[in-house]
Every structure is written in structure tokens, then in C-alpha cells.
Amino acid sequence: MAFGIPTSSGTFSFDGDWFLPALVTSMHSVGTKVLMSVGGWTGSNYFSTIMKDAGASSTLISSMVSYVKANNLDGIDIDWEYPGRLGDNCNVFDVANDTPNYLKFLQNLRAAMDTAFGTRQKMITLAVRVQPFDINSTPSTDVSAFAKVVDYANLMQYDINGGWNNVTGPNAPFNFQQGEGLQVSFVSAINDWIAAGFPANQLTAGIGFYGRSTIALEDMTKDPTNQYQPQSQVVPLGDLEDAPWYDVCAGTTANSGVWQWKHLRDQGVLTSPGAAAAPWVRQWDSVSQTPWLFNPSTKQFISYDDPQSLQVKINYAASKGLAGAMVWSANMDYNNELMNVLHSWPSGPVVTTSPPATTPATSSAPGTSNTAASTSPTACQTPTSATSATASTSTMTTASSTPVGNGPVAGSACASAGMYQCANSSGNAPGYFLCLYGNWVAQSCGSGTVCQQSGSSISCGWPSA
Template sequence: MAGSSTNRAGRLLLGDRFLLALALLCCLSAPVHAGSFNSRIVGYFVQWGIYARDYEPADIPAQSLTHINYAFMAVNAETGQISSYDAWADLQKVFAAKNGLPAQTWDQSAANLAGNFGRLRDLKALHSHLKVLLSVGGWTLSGPFPTVAADAAKRQAFAASAADWVSGQGFDGIDIDWEYPSLADRDNFSALIKATRQALDAKGLADGKTYLLTVAAPAGPSNMAVWDLARLAPSLDWFNIMTYDYHGGWDATTGHLAPLYENPADPAADRATWNADWAVQAYLAGGVPAQKIHLGIPFYGRSWEAVPATDNGLFQSGQAGPNLGVAGNWENGVLDYWKAMDIARDGNHAVNFDAAARASFIYGANLSSGLASGGLFVTFENTASLSEKLALAKTLGLGGVMFWELSGDVRDVTDADSLLGLMARTFTTDDAAMSMPWLMLLLDES
């Protein structure tokens, strides 16, 4: 009988081990502090997010990423200096207390900075691992770059003002998003990057800090051909490759926003080079170290309407998707990721996966009788396609990932559909588990 009691106790102990291990693994699946991150996760925060999107810095799940790029600062073509594009949003708006961040006041001293800048400083104080960079330019504000980069004095003014903004406002570096240099700008762009690197290094030496310099980098071959990677790479901490917007409502045929690989069935003439894997391999071939490469991820989708049902709408004719007149759909043919997920769950649409491109898409009925006949096609990133990209990033030893932009994700980072949540779990779980050998022993013994 004693043997029987021992067996029962043993079974209970094994059960307890299993339950304990399971509970601990569940904890590991939740957002983890960045102390255990083994890759960088860089997310853009858009200045205008505080308006219609109602997304402020206090809403950022800072425990789940390592770096924030604040978009965007403007460039003055006459002086070369950078400046705030929306001073009220950047420096003046007073935020109420939220999510552990204190209420701001109307006292605009450096110690009590208001606006998004002040809020980001508060966020950094709460999350000591977090780094925040000022991003300059973007699609709308890149116009002055050619003039500034072509003039040595303006290049120096740009670099000096960038360093002053970083140091004076408590940021950690500069991200340059010039969309896009032409072949005539090739040498000037390299010179601008070098001047900015030197100014940040000098300011960092004076401040006792190390400031970062990064770029938003093109993913298509024509724009990449302009970049002198051999000259740029030594001055840059990393390249955020914009591996998205390969297809959209400007095309007469549906296609993938951000395919990982080529699908031979894609009728696009440039399908062989318009995919994320090709872009990453091109940067590696150009001599950029893997640790300086970040794979770009879209937190939004693009859509077409009046799409035939053949092949669930993939590579079919269509027209730019509708503006549904609701939050999450800000312009024709563009939807936030969370809005795309709402559509995917509405019972009228199905999520499909292209096994060749390793890309996800939605197809189904139109959303209202006012839309054109035919189906609605949405190309977007979801957790299935993102998992493939994160696996590639780890396999290639890339420095990490970048995404555009924070307000596009589902609001709860612990939600199984959260893209940022998946990134954080992917880039922390291995380290966290391996740092607890007793947990691995429990799992083995169970």
C-alpha cells in the first residue's frame, strides 16, 4: 500500500509541476520589460495621432518595444534647420494624468515640458529601457531635403539643429526619413548623414551620452540604387527598411501590401524584386551588417472594391477601396490594422493566406449598399504573416523590426491579435525562459 501512496503523491507532484510551468509560461506570453529583449522593436508614433485617432503617448505600450520614432519634424529650406511642424501638439498641449503618467501643467519650463515631447519624457521616466528618436521629413515634409543637402552650410545647420533638439528636449537620436533622394542627391545625401553623425557625436560627448542616427530606408530597387550604402552604413546605427506599400489602390489589380516573398502568379512586372526578402538580401549584399537592418512592418492595410471573387480576389481587377467614413479608415483604400480585423470578424469576409508570398488578405462582400458591385479586398499584415517575417529576421540575425505606426494596432497589446504583442513575445520569450533553468527543469521532469 505504501507504494500506491507514493505513486499518487508522485502523480500530484508531476501535476503541480505542470501547472506551475504552465502558469509561468502564460506569464512569459504577456508583455515583458525590455531588459530581456534580444532584438530591437522600433515603432513610429505620429504627431497627429492625438487628434482624430485619439492616440496619445500615454497609450503606447512602452514595455513591449525598445524604440519610438516621433514623426515628424520639418526642415527649413532657407536655413537648413529642423523645427517643429505642429508646435501645439509637440510642446503646448496639456495632457491629463493617464496610464501612470502624471498630469501636465501650463508651466512650460524645461522641467515641466508639455505636449507630446513632455509626455514622451514622462514615458521614458516610467520605462527606463525606452529610447525615443525624432524623425525628420516623411512623405509630406521631404521637399526641402535636396536644397539643404546640396549646400554645405545648410548641411551643417541641419546637423547642428538636429543635435540641439535631441539634447535640449531629452531625446535619444535622429531618424531621417527622406522620401526620396534622386540620383543627383546621392553624394549630398551621404554628406548630410555624415555631418549629422558628427554633430550628434560631438553633442553626445559634451552630454556624456551616445546619440543614435537612423534612416527610413527604401525597399524598391530604383530608390535603393540611389543610396551609397558603403558610405552610409558606417555613420548609421541602423536602417529601417520600408518593406511595404508594394501594392495599393493606385494599382488597377489587387496585390499584396507587404509580401515576404515573390508569388509567381502575381501579374506585376516587378514581382521578383517587390518583396521584403529581396530588399533585405539587397542590403546585406550591399555590405550593410545584419544587425543594422530592421525589417519594416505595416500596421495598416490597403483595399480595393468591385473585385471579382476569382481566387478570393487576389490578383484581380479592382478600384481603390472606399473611405467608410469611420474611425480606422482615414482615406480611400487605407485601413488601420485594427479596422481590418473588425472587417475580418464581421461574418461577411474571410481571411486568406498566400502560401507563396507568405502574406495575408481579406475578401468578402462590400460593407454597404452604396459601394460598387463586387467584393472588398484588403491586403494587410496579421499575426500569421508577421510570424513568418519575425522568423526570417531571427534566422538572418537582423537587428530587429520597425513598424508604421503605433495607433494602427489593436489597443490591448495582450490581445492574441496584437501585432506588437507578437513582436514582444517573439523577441523576449527565448531569453526569459533560458534565464530560468529551474523552469526548464520543471518542464523536462513533467
């Protein structure tokens, strides 16, 4: 579930408390662990100040333990973006002290969890960026102490290049190309964390079920082997769920440019997983091991992952002994085309899914790992992770084009995976349901918004007067 948002005093709140009991019961009934993720892209503002204040740090630990106990959860996930470096523009950070303060906090959290519930009875997981935690603007060379007190670190190996760059480039490269784009990748993330002492079997590979679009300044089909070409830093609208989003911290409004895999497929950009519909042209980059699309008419470039690129990634992750994969997010798939690849994990299907999204996120800053999804909660298989997001409005395919009266019951059977239904037809209630793994899962629109139905889609928007 995501996200619990901390206050400066160390307390935190989650705006989905109203449906939490039913969700936990539903997920536990099918053997799925449920963790609360605290933080995220827009929820990491106070971590630095909390960690350096003994009182606030103790309050946050007590809040986490109490929340796990009160809601029968299986643990806590912490998504601090990022210790020792700037994430969202509102975030406080301390280049020298964030990482050592974080370790002390996690050691104390582990001790508190073990005291309250028994040794290692509850999980602590972390969402982490592609390089180990920074100290004095340099990635740590030894993070082994972190691994001793947490269960898993979930690598956010996406949002590596995007509209913040001067040139087009891969959202989630398997390998980076020397001198082009940010010099980190899927491979370097795994190797760097292992080299810094984090055991491979406590790492999960981060997979994004979405891509990012930008506008090239030239016709990229004239140099089809080069995916690094000059681009405008004005990001275009992405898929049908994208919209201009206001970033209160940056004081700017921008599109995310995000294209979910399902919309690359159902909006006709891709006619099959490996083929583009005209005027789109699909290319494959042999270094980043990812596909990219270009539309000569609009000069729009899209970098994304598909079954071919994901197979490369999971084969490598499995060969390095990783525990499995973390996905952002399961509901972005299309007919399980991507999830099926992850379930073919060479050593067996050890796969986790992060929370299905209701909205795209605001565009991220250079080199960040904020995800293109929102704060919709769900449960995850072990190991678990959730990542960053912001929320506004969104549109989703429904199980039926007929507005419903009383919605489905959480945990009851459903037939069409990935479908949505408003909890009722009033247009003034936040609840809706997602069909996931054959059962309806209760969800909620973001704070202040409600589920509304229009034709064959639902959306989370402002309530009517």
C-alpha cells in the same frame, strides 16, 4: 516622435513642442529612448536642395544638434522619402546627386553629434525604402559607408501594392510573385540591403499593423487562389477612421482605403485573427504569405498582415540576423494580437514601435512607402523609427464615454492599453492622452485641430467658432 518638418533654409520645426518635456521625462523614466524623426512623406520636400547647399546643410545639422540638446533627446531619425527618386509630388529630387549628398550630410551629422555629446552617445537612425538608395535611377550596390555613421536603418516593407496599381495585390508581401505587382518584397528588401553592404544587425524589419483596400472589377471568389485581379483605381473608404483626404501637392482628394488591424477586428470584419465574418471571405496566398479578404457584395478587397503572416516575417528576419522590428503603428493593434507575435522574436523580444497614429495618410504613389498613419509623437524602444504621414481628422476609442474635466497626468498609471482621453472637455484644446505600456502618454492633435469628444469616441477636428 514625428515629424520635424524642414524648411528650405535648413531649420525645422515640430508642432508638439508644448508637451515634449513631459513626454521625454515620462519615456526616460521607463528606460525608453526618444528620437525626433525629421521628414516623412509630406516633410521631405526640401531634403534634396538642403543636402546640395553647404549653408542649408550646415544649418540643418546645427538645428538637429541643438534640438537634441535642448530637449534631452537620444538622437535623430531621418525619414527622407526618397533620395534620388520622387516621393510626394511636392518633393524635389536629384537622381544623380541625392545619395552621395546624403552620405556626406550623415557623415557631417555624426561628427557634429560626437563633438557635442561624445562619441556615439547619440543615435542616428534612418527610415528607408525596400531598395537601397538610388543613384541615376538604379539602387545603390554599396551602402556600407552609410552603416558606419548611423545606428540603424528601419526598412519600410509595406505599401508595396495598392490602389495605384491596375490589379489587386498584397500591401506587404513576404515574397513577390513573378510578373505580378511591384517586384519587391519583405525578403528582397532584407537581402538587397545586406547585399549592398548594410550589416544585418543594423537593420530592423518594417511591420505595418494595417491593410489597404481597393475595389475589384470582378468577383474574386470565382478565382480564389489569385489575388491579382483587375481593380478600379478609385479607392474606397477604409475603416471608421478613414476619410477623403486632400493632397495639396497632387491637387487631388482621395480616400486612403486603410484598415487598421484593430478595426478589422472591432468593426466585425474578422471574428478572430484568422476568420472572416460573412459576407467577407478570407483567403491565404502561398507566395506573398499574407491573407486577403474579399466582399462579394461590394467587391472590396483588403490586403493586410495578421499573426500568421507576421510569424513568417519575424522568423525570416531573425534567421537573417536583423536587430529587431519597427512597427507602424502600435496603437493599431487589437488586444496585443500582433505585438505578441513580435515579442516572440526567436532570439528574444528586440522590438521597436513607431509613433501611434491619429489619422490615416493620403493614398500613396506607385511603389512608395508612405505609411497609413499620422504625425502623433511618442517614444520608441531602441532601435527607433518613424515614417511618413499627413494629418486631418480621426476618431479613436476612449477610456471612458464621459467627457473629462482635467485629463490624466503624463506618466501616471492607466488600465486599458490603447485607450484615449481628451486633455479637457472644452473641445478647443489640442491635447489628449494615450494609454501605452500602462502609463498615460501626452499627445497632440495635428496643427490647427483640437480634441473633441462625442459619445464613446474622441476625434481631432476643427475647433468650434
